Amino acid sequence: MEYSELVRILEDLVRLPIYGIIGKLKDTPILLSTVEGKVSISALIGDKLRVLTKESIASSAIPKSHLDFVPFTRDIEKGKELHSIHIVNLKGEEYEVASPKLRIFSLAYDEKNIAFIGSSQSESSLYVIEGGKIRKIANVPPFSFVTDLNGEYIIGSGVLKGNPKSQEFFVADLSGNIRIFTPKDGSINTAYYIKDNKIYIISDYENPGESYWVYTFDFQKYERVEFSEKDIYNYKAVELYYNPEDLLIIAKRDGQSKLFFNGKMLNTLDGTISGATKIGDNVYFAHSSLATPYRVYKLNLRNNKTEVIISNKEVDIGKVEYVKIRNGDIEVPTWIIRANKPTKIGIVYVHGGPWAEVDNGWDLLIAPLVYAGFNVVAPNYRGSTGYGSKFNLMDIGDPGGGDLSDVVRARDYAIENGIAEKIGIMGYSYGGYMTLLALGKLPDKWDFGIAGASVADWVEMYDLSDSFFKSFMEVLFMAKNLDLMKDRSPITYVNNVKAPLCIIHSQNDTRTPLVPVLRYVQELQKGWKTFEFHVIPNLGHTIYKIDDAIDLLLPALIFLKKLFG
Numbered sequence: 001m002e003y004s005e006l007v008r009i010l011e012d013l014v015r016l017p018i019y020g021i022i023g024k025l026k027d028t029p030i031l032l033s034t035v036e037g038k039v040s041i042s043a044l045i046g047d048k049l050r051v052l053t054k055e056s057i058a059s060s061a062i063p064k065s066h067l068d069f070v071p072f073t074r075d076i077e078k079g080k081e082l083h084s085i086h087i088v089n090l091k092g093e094e095y096e097v098a099s100p101k102l103r104i105f106s107l108a109y110d111e112k113n114i115a116f117i118g119s120s121q122s123e124s125s126l127y128v129i130e131g132g133k134i135r136k137i138a139n140v141p142p143f144s145f146v147t148d149l150n151g152e153y154i155i156g157s158g159v160l161k162g163n164p165k166s167q168e169f170f171v172a173d174l175s176g177n178i179r180i181f182t183p184k185d186g187s188i189n190t191a192y193y194i195k196d197n198k199i200y201i202i203s204d205y206e207n208p209g210e211s212y213w214v215y216t217f218d219f220q221k222y223e224r225v226e227f228s229e230k231d232i233y234n235y236k237a238v239e240l241y242y243n244p245e246d247l248l249i250i251a252k253r254d255g256q257s258k259l260f261f262n263g264k265m266l267n268t269l270d271g272t273i274s275g276a277t278k279i280g281d282n283v284y285f286a287h288s289s290l291a292t293p294y295r296v297y298k299l300n301l302r303n304n305k306t307e308v309i310i311s312n313k314e315v316d317i318g319k320v321e322y323v324k325i326r327n328g329d330i331e332v333p334t335w336i337i338r339a340n341k342p343t344k345i346g347i348v349y350v351h352g353g354p355w356a357e358v359d360n361g362w363d364l365l366i367a368p369l370v371y372a373g374f375n376v377v378a379p380n381y382r383g384s385t386g387y388g389s390k391f392n393l394m395d396i397g398d399p400g401g402g403d404l405s406d407v408v409r410a411r412d413y414a415i416e417n418g419i420a421e422k423i424g425i426m427g428y429s430y431g432g433y434m435t436l437l438a439l440g441k442l443p444d445k446w447d448f449g450i451a452g453a454s455v456a457d458w459v460e461m462y463d464l465s466d467s468f469f470k471s472f473m474e475v476l477f478m479a480k481n482l483d484l485m486k487d488r489s490p491i492t493y494v495n496n497v498k499a500p501l502c503i504i505h506s507q508n509d510t511r512t513p514l515v516p517v518l519r520y521v522q523e524l525q526k527g528w529k530t531f532e533f534h535v536i537p538n539l540g541h542t543i544y545k546i547d548d549a550i551d552l553l554l555p556a557l558i559f560l561k562k563l564f565g
Contacts, residue, residue: 001565006372006557013367014549016312019294022273023063023069025090027285029277030063031296032487037546041072043087044284047309052092056544058083061107061114062148064243067113070115071097073104079508079540084115085129098134100127103510106145108154110241115149117156118467123482126154127170134551137176138150142471148196152539156192164475165393170203171219180533183215183222184208193218195244195430195476200225202240209390214242227263235265238388248277252386255322255333255359256436259285259299267304268297270363272351284309288362290320290337316340317370320360325379330394330402333380333387334410336419343373343562346420348411349372351427352453354383354395354403354476364549365428372557377414381406381434399436400488407434411445422564424448424499426556429512430455439501442492450556450565453512453541456520458485464513485494491516494523501531502559504552506539532559 017035033414040058042049053072058081060072070090077100084099085107102118109115114129117140128135137154141506144158152173160168160180169181169191182189185206198216202230206213206224214225225242227233227249232240232358235258237251252274257273259266261283271289279283281301288294296310300545310468318339324331335358335399347369351358358366358378367419369376381403383395395403407425414420424447427435432454439449459482462473468513477484486492503526514535524531534555536548541550 001559003370003385003558003561006298006561007554009369009371010553011548012313014316014364015365015417016293016315016362016551017361018364019296019310021277021284021296022060023070023275024065024277024279025063025302026065026068027279027400028090029279030070031062031275031286033055034546038147041070043090044309049296049310052088052090052094054094055085058542058544059107061109062236067111071109073105075272075540075542076101077508079506080510081541081542083118085116086516097132099127100134103466105468106156108146108148108149108156110149110151113149115146115154117144117146120203121466122343123439124155124467126178128154128174135171137174138178139383140170140178142467143475147192148194149416153194153199155191155199156190159471159475161185163243164396164478169513170239171235176341179216183217188212190335192241193244199426200242200244201499202242203399204389209393211236211390212240212361213240214240227260229260231265232263235260238467239376239386243277246276246283248276248278248283249333253357253358255335255380255386257359261301263345266299266301267306268299270360272359274291276362289360290335290366291315291317292362293311293362310373314380315367315371318342318375322360324411325406325413327406328395330406332382332406332410333384334413335360335376335378335380336414337370337376337378339370339373339375340418341373342375342422343564345373346375346377346414348407348421348423348425349376349378350425350427350431350434351378351380351462351499352405352427352431353385354381354399354430355385355392357384357386357429359386364543365426365553368553368557369426372560374560375411375414375419377419379406379410396476399476400434402438404434404441407438408442409443418474423448425452426452427454427472428452428552432512436490436501437488437493439499440490440496443496443498446499447500447501448500449561450502450504450559452552452556454503454517455490455505455512457489457491459489461513464515466510469511471489491520494520495522495527497527497529499530500559500563501529502532502534504534504555506536506541506552508539509541511541531535 107116276285
């Protein structure tokens, strides 16, 4: 394959728009989309998509259906994730509300106010914006997220009691009083919605480690939310999200999701539902699969008929298979995507997070690899979401241990089953970390490696991080455990690396800083290792524009072509 063909494949696939429905404003579906080549808030007016925001956005609040505007954040420091806060309305009128220049991962709002949690180098705090002015309400544990604001109450969730293997929720008032709740110590809880003086939470407290359900809390008791139709009970979902206003449930099991209305399963294809909202008798939802790009659908509840509202290019990248690979006592849920015209080269693709997953949804990083002829094996190692909280929490206190073992077992499975004759490893963020660690700790297993936005040294990264990411590492390692951080750092094993390595990193990344990676590269050079090193200028950890994704992916494809033609 010629270089020009590689560029064409990459641009064709990466430029396919991504769609996710985040709610509605005044009976108008609201989406996040990349239809103009950047992450934008868009409105579905009739059957036409209208982009509302002018430039790339970083995050959005969940829209309030009775209002005509929604707040969002924008990165204002060239990828360093220091944010300003804006609002945009259905007319496409956009206003800056505040510019705190803090890292903001979550925000919520009502008719009068906007609440958010902002992190600086030294602390994380809950703030409210009243009349255009920012007021700090209280300091909060750094690993916290705000989810809803309704009148006098602000709610959110996080690791609030100091136990890295549990998650509680909080209720704050505008005076700064914060109360922490949990239905059962050690359970995982997310409070996400206030309605009729009740707080809706998703919790595993009745099925610890196995599955979640939806409950309400009125400050006195917890009650299960029951549904009139029984399909949702028979489906036996592991994870779910419920919108009490629309009666819509998105339920997940075995790496896929289905859509339900008041407990009744609706007519959707296999794959992943990326948000849904109900307007009148119609349900709008976004959907994709590993082999099928995003589309937006409208389903009529009266006749259960579904039609495509926003289509996408037809792409046939290959065949998708879902397996569970045994690794000792653990079953590792794994997606195998075989190219239509495969080479003998396989890639173990390691997702980031670590608390994330590869599900049966369109993946910006996987699709170009498969289309270029590489069979991809994507394990959901212990620590991944989508398989219950017990599985999700297994990497806490053991990063780079059991999870790396799962990745290596997926590699061995691929070789044993003829999926590949030569095989490498590739990942971004935590996946980049796992790539470097695998190459150093098990150098004879790999024929090449591609590491994007990787962690090279946990100890140095800790020193460079703000309060949020210091807390992230304290949760992951169950404390500021410097000895374990050093033991699980790729730089400890850099001299063992044998396989050709491509490292891709953004200059302004503040989640996985560049400085430790520069030191790792210096050690590679001292040892005369075979490597490429690409620094993308004026870019951060998060991809806001399609061109940014191309900048990150193109060096990887060129590296593979130079290795294998």
